[in-house]
Amino acid sequence: MERPLFSSCLLVLLLLLFKSLSLDWAWTTPDCTIGDSYLLSNISFYIPFCSLAPGLHLFASCSNVNDLTWTLTALPRRLEALCLQGRVPVLPADVFGRFPTLKLLRLQLGSIRITSGAFQGLNQLQHLFFDYPTPCCLSLLLPPDVLKPLRSLSSLSFQGYCLNSSQNIQLPVSLRHLTLSHSCLTELQELRKLFPSLEPSSPPVANSSLWFPFLEVLDLSANRQLSRAGVKALHGLQLHSLKLDGTPLSTLELLGSGLLHMNSLSLVNTGAKKLPEHVTAYFELHSLDLGNNQIQNIGNDDLSGCHSLEHLNLHANGLCSLPTRFLSALPLLQRLNLSMNKLGPTLAIPEVLVSSNLKVLDLSHNGLSALHSGAFFSLPQLQELWLSGNNISNLSSDVLEGLTWLKTLDLSWNQIKVLERGWLSSLPALTSLNLLGTQIEYFSGHSLQGPQKLSHLWLGSLQPMELYPPWPLTLLSLEVWAESYIQFSVPYGEPFLFLQNLTLQTNFVLLHSRNTTLHFPSLRHLTLRGCSSSVFSNSQPQNFFPQLPFLEHLHFWSDHDGTKGLQLFGMPNLRVLELGDLDSLYESSPTNLEVPLKALPKLEVLALSNLNFRNLSASSFRGLRQLQMLLLNSEWSLRLDSSLQELIPQMPQYVYFSDVIFKCQCESSWVGSWATRAPNTFVYGLEKSICMANASDFSKTPFLSFFSGHCPDNLELQGFLASFTVVLLLIIFALLGCPKWPWLHHLWTLFLAWWWKLGGWYHRSQYHYDVFISCCGQDRAWVLAELIPALEKPLPAGEGLRICLPERDFGVGQDRVDTMAASMESSRTTLCVLSRQALNSSWCNLELRVATYYLVTKPRTFHLLLLFLEPIDRQQLHSYHRLARWLQKEDYLDFPQGRAEWETFWEQLRRRLWETVQERED
Numbered sequence: 039m040e041r042p043l044f045s046s047c048l049l050v051l052l053l054l055l056f057k058s059l060s061l062d063w064a065w066t067t068p069d070c071t072i073g074d075s076y077l078l079s080n081i082s083f084y085i086p087f088c089s090l091a092p093g094l095h096l097f098a099s100c101s102n103v104n105d106l107t108w109t110l111t112a113l114p115r116r117l118e119a120l121c122l123q124g125r126v127p128v129l130p131a132d133v134f135g136r137f138p139t140l141k142l143l144r145l146q147l148g149s150i151r152i153t154s155g156a157f158q159g160l161n162q163l164q165h166l167f168f169d170y171p172t173p174c175c176l177s178l179l180l181p182p183d184v185l186k187p188l189r190s191l192s193s194l195s196f197q198g199y200c201l202n203s204s205q206n207i208q209l210p211v212s213l214r215h216l217t218l219s220h221s222c223l224t225e226l227q228e229l230r231k232l233f234p235s236l237e238p239s240s241p242p243v244a245n246s247s248l249w250f251p252f253l254e255v256l257d258l259s260a261n262r263q264l265s266r267a268g269v270k271a272l273h274g275l276q277l278h279s280l281k282l283d284g285t286p287l288s289t290l291e292l293l294g295s296g297l298l299h300m301n302s303l304s305l306v307n308t309g310a311k312k313l314p315e316h317v318t319a320y321f322e323l324h325s326l327d328l329g330n331n332q333i334q335n336i337g338n339d340d341l342s343g344c345h346s347l348e349h350l351n352l353h354a355n356g357l358c359s360l361p362t363r364f365l366s367a368l369p370l371l372q373r374l375n376l377s378m379n380k381l382g383p384t385l386a387i388p389e390v391l392v393s394s395n396l397k398v399l400d401l402s403h404n405g406l407s408a409l410h411s412g413a414f415f416s417l418p419q420l421q422e423l424w425l426s427g428n429n430i431s432n433l434s435s436d437v438l439e440g441l442t443w444l445k446t447l448d449l450s451w452n453q454i455k456v457l458e459r460g461w462l463s464s465l466p467a468l469t470s471l472n473l474l475g476t477q478i479e480y481f482s483g484h485s486l487q488g489p490q491k492l493s494h495l496w497l498g499s500l501q502p503m504e505l506y507p508p509w510p511l512t513l514l515s516l517e518v519w520a521e522s523y524i525q526f527s528v529p530y531g532e533p534f535l536f537l538q539n540l541t542l543q544t545n546f547v548l549l550h551s552r553n554t555t556l557h558f559p560s561l562r563h564l565t566l567r568g569c570s571s572s573v574f575s576n577s578q579p580q581n582f583f584p585q586l587p588f589l590e591h592l593h594f595w596s597d598h599d600g601t602k603g604l605q606l607f608g609m610p611n612l613r614v615l616e617l618g619d620l621d622s623l624y625e626s627s628p629t630n631l632e633v634p635l636k637a638l639p640k641l642e643v644l645a646l647s648n649l650n651f652r653n654l655s656a657s658s659f660r661g662l663r664q665l666q667m668l669l670l671n672s673e674w675s676l677r678l679d680s681s682l683q684e685l686i687p688q689m690p691q692y693v694y695f696s697d698v699i700f701k702c703q704c705e706s707s708w709v710g711s712w713a714t715r716a717p718n719t720f721v722y723g724l725e726k727s728i729c730m731a732n733a734s735d736f737s738k739t740p741f742l743s744f745f746s747g748h749c750p751d752n753l754e755l756q757g758f759l760a761s762f763t764v765v766l767l768l769i770i771f772a773l774l775g776c777p778k779w780p781w782l783h784h785l786w787t788l789f790l791a792w793w794w795k796l797g798g799w800y801h802r803s804q805y806h807y808d809v810f811i812s813c814c815g816q817d818r819a820w821v822l823a824e825l826i827p828a829l830e831k832p833l834p835a836g837e838g839l840r841i842c843l844p845e846r847d848f849g850v851g852q853d854r855v856d857t858m859a860a861s862m863e864s865s866r867t868t869l870c871v872l873s874r875q876a877l878n879s880s881w882c883n884l885e886l887r888v889a890t891y892y893l894v895t896k897p898r899t900f901h902l903l904l905l906f907l908e909p910i911d912r913q914q915l916h917s918y919h920r921l922a923r924w925l926q927k928e929d930y931l932d933f934p935q936g937r938a939e940w941e942t943f944w945e946q947l948r949r950r951l952w953e954t955v956q957e958r959e960d
């Protein structure tokens with residue numbers, strides 16, 4: 039007897055616990071942003087959050103944190119990335135234990151004391167960052183064993199922190215990237231004291247396949263006092279890559295540091311004037327980054343030790359020429375970055391004796407204008423050639439001769455006006471061609487002949503542009519920018535058969551021939567920037583996008599000419615829709631999205647920016663059953679219509695308001711309770727929003743506090759609070775009284791109720807009453823004398839319905855609001871008796887509102903009947919519009935004025951009550 043009791047008790051408790059845990063998934067968390075970067079990868083454009091590692095979905099980013107435990111309890115447990123900014127003095131033990139799936143943690147918490155168990159339980163954590171945004175430095179004391187639980191940690195970064203008071207910090211063996219930047223290191227030697235495990239336990243071996251321990255990257259950038267290495271400072275350390283960007287450490291110091299292996303060295307912005315050939319030769323470096331230095335000249339002699347280099351970056355050095363032996367001295371070179379130098383206007387690629395291995399050459403921003411024929415003949419292996427931002431006006435096929443393997447050619451932002459026919463004929467392998475920022479006015483597909491696999495094309499002109507077929511069949515992605523308009527000339531309606539991504543940036547998109555349409559049968563992503571909405575208009579003769587059967591993403595930034603004619607038909611598979619700048623500069627009429635959104639059944643993400651919406655009502659969103667994210671950005675004087683409440687049960691999982699000013703209106707008072715307790719929705723951006731009463735109201739009233747100050751009858755919130763309290767109390771009682779049978783029984787009932795609710799229907803035994811009767815004091819006499827007897831009397835005189843009448847059935851001392859809300863919920867049907875007096879009574883109105891709340895939040899399981907004792911204009915009902923949407927005609931009952939008809943009325947009422955009772959049982 040004892041055991042089953044105990045175990046079922048435990049089971050119920052566990053289930054209750056589970057219920058409360060599953061509830062904690064998402065609602066407004068002050069100062070935190072929660073989102074899923076899978077839904078809208080570009081969401082950081084609208085709302086603040088910290089940078090993420092690729093592939094992480096669910097993130098939370100909190101700012102102004104000062105009570106860490108409190109902030110963390112409001113966050114969902116399955117977070118993958120968490121960024122915290124604020125002031126927290128201590129990081130207590132096991133503080134992140136609730137988030138076992140956390141993979142990235144970024145802490146910007148100022149001066150902080152970290153206890154040694156702080157990262158317990160984070161055995162999936164891969165990235166840990168400590169950031170302090172100002173240059174240098176805050177002291178940080180790290181206990182030696184604090185990183186021990188982080189068994190998967192691969193990158194660890196300290197920025198703006200001084201670690202010199204810590205020592206013997208044990209690094210997890212999985213660690214690959216260690217960053218200590220903007221710190222107060224003065225000598226490399228200090229690293230050994232900090233991280234003794236950087237030193238190998240066994241004597242170092244020269245055999246490179248036995249590297250241990252292996253840090254891939256050690257980043258010591260921006261340590262402005264790091265000028266010495268110290269004797270044998272990095273004795274035995276084997277690295278893949280060392281970054282010393284912005285440090286004054288002389289590379290000669292590295293030679294004596296005891297560092298054994300290093301492949302790659304980054305010395306960006308160190309003021310270097312010469313190639314560091316000694317260190318290159320010593321380590322036989324594969325990769326050397328010397329960007330943003332002052333290496334203006336390179337002599338043939340400087341290259342003698344550099345033969346091992348595969349990657350060399352000389353970006354922004356003021357380099358004027360390359361030595362004649364450059365390519366011969368670097369026989370293994372594969373990537374050479376010479377962007378932002380002064381190698382123009384003519385360039386002579388140095389000769390090579392044997393053929394060069396160079397695969398990537400960046401000559402962007404060098405003032406090149408004339409390239410002689412066969413300029414790249416000595417680079418037969420070249421796969422990428424970057425020539426952006428030069429002064430090239432003419433490129434003929436003989437300049438590009440010999441580039442048989444070239445895949446990427448970037449000629450953007452040059453002075454190109456015309457393209458010769460066949461200019462690409464010597465590039466059979468070309469897949470990606472960038473011609474943005476040209477002066478081309480007429481572009482014909484004929485000029486793309488030669489490449490067999492051209493798949494990515496960027497075309498842009500500072501003029502209007504006309505495009506002529508044939509389009510290459512292999513084209514997968516096309517981006518066209520032009521001043522004022524882009525005209526597609528398609529005499530025979532040639533389709534873009536395999537095109538998946540199309541981006542157009544211009545004011546007008548035109549079709550030359552008015553009786554053809556352009557077809558994009560495979561299009562998946564469409565981005566339009568600055569275009570007039572007429573591109574989607576059905577009434578125009580040139581309906582540009584008639585059918586886009588596979589389109590999944592549409593990003594449409596208009597040019598402020600309103601939504602007139604915007605019709606998004608023929609996109610049955612659209613998942614993500616971003617609309618921006620659809621407000622009209624000429625008309626002040628608000629945007630209406632009801633029509634455009636009607637035909638998008640699969641929409642998951644809707645981001646709306648600067649639309650001049652004015653009124654957000656349920657009608658726009660009714661058909662969007664799969665919506666998971668709704669974002670409103672940059673709106674002014676936005677009204678949240680009370681009809682939106684009916685959407686609450688199916689509100690998207692994420693609702694964001696960014697840069698929105700609301701209209702101060704009591705009609706929106708439901709927002710307060712919804713936003714702070716939205717059961718399935720994370721709401722961002724209401725906490726700090728302000729509202730305006732009218733156009734000249736500059737008082738900056740906080741939106742949410744407006745309701746409490748100006749809308750004293752905020753009864754819906756009270757109703758909600760009441761039911762919330764009841765649930766809480768029940769759980770507490772359950773915990774207190776568990777070992778006793780009656781409570782166990784009660785808990786079981788509660789569990790069943792929850793279980794059936796989960797399945798969408800209720801079990802009969804959950805209901806204490808069949809009918810909850812709401813009436814005001816003045817009508818009570820009538821209810822007791824006439825209504826109750828007609829319903830409650832046992833058969834045959836009455837129907838035997840179990841009735842709850844608050845005044846009669848509530849116990850003495852019970853809180854009336856709580857009990858009312860709970861009784862209403864545990865009754866099959868609520869019957870509101872309405873008279874003029876009732877409508878003036880605040881108590882009756884409260885009951886009606888609570889009932890409406892249940893009606894909206896539990897449309898399938900809650901029933902409401904309205905009984906009018908006298909003729910009343912239904913528009914006078916509070917929340918009339920909402921009721922009108924959820925109630926059927928039979929749910930309004932008018933009590934007949936003549937006594938003769940009473941009997942028929944009772945008959946009718948009883949039938950209707952039984953119907954609702956049975957509906958709830960099915």
Ligand SMILES: *[C@@H]1O[C@H](CO)[C@@H](O)[C@H](O)[C@H]1NC(C)=O
Binds near residue numbers: 080083593595
């Ligand atoms: C993000 O969206 C904005 C507005 O649509 C756009 O300007 C920006 O280029 C986008 N960024 C990325 C990375 O897509």
Ligand SMILES: *[C@@H]1O[C@H](CO)[C@@H](O)[C@H](O)[C@H]1NC(C)=O
Binds near residue numbers: 200222
């Ligand atoms: C740590 O470095 C800072 C700045 O260089 C210095 O002021 C401080 O005295 C050092 N502390 C210890 C314990 O070495």
Ligand SMILES: *[C@@H]1O[C@H](CO)[C@@H](O)[C@H](O)[C@H]1NC(C)=O
Binds near residue numbers: 245246248
């Ligand atoms: C390095 O070690 C590997 C594996 O132990 C061995 O096969 C190889 O011959 C060694 N190379 C040298 C140069 O000792």
Ligand SMILES: *[C@@H]1O[C@H](CO)[C@@H](O)[C@H](O)[C@H]1NC(C)=O
Binds near residue numbers: 329375399
């Ligand atoms: C060349 O270096 C600059 C600066 O580091 C970088 O922005 C650019 O992408 C590099 N070019 C290539 C082709 O990698």
Ligand SMILES: *[C@@H]1O[C@H](CO)[C@@H](O)[C@H](O)[C@H]1NC(C)=O
Binds near residue numbers: 407429
């Ligand atoms: C670009 O080249 C043209 C000749 O093709 C020349 O007149 C002009 O000065 C050059 N501009 C720059 C900025 O070098």
Ligand SMILES: *[C@@H]1O[C@H](CO)[C@@H](O)[C@H](O)[C@H]1NC(C)=O
Binds near residue numbers: 514515538539563
């Ligand atoms: C199309 O664009 C999306 C999003 O920018 C990108 O992920 C995808 O790779 C692109 N597809 C092609 C074929 O370029």
Ligand SMILES: *[C@@H]1O[C@H](CO)[C@@H](O)[C@H](O)[C@H]1NC(C)=O
Binds near residue numbers: 553
């Ligand atoms: C429409 O195109 C057909 C040929 O496809 C042509 O004969 C006809 O004249 C065109 N009509 C108009 C109104 O341009």
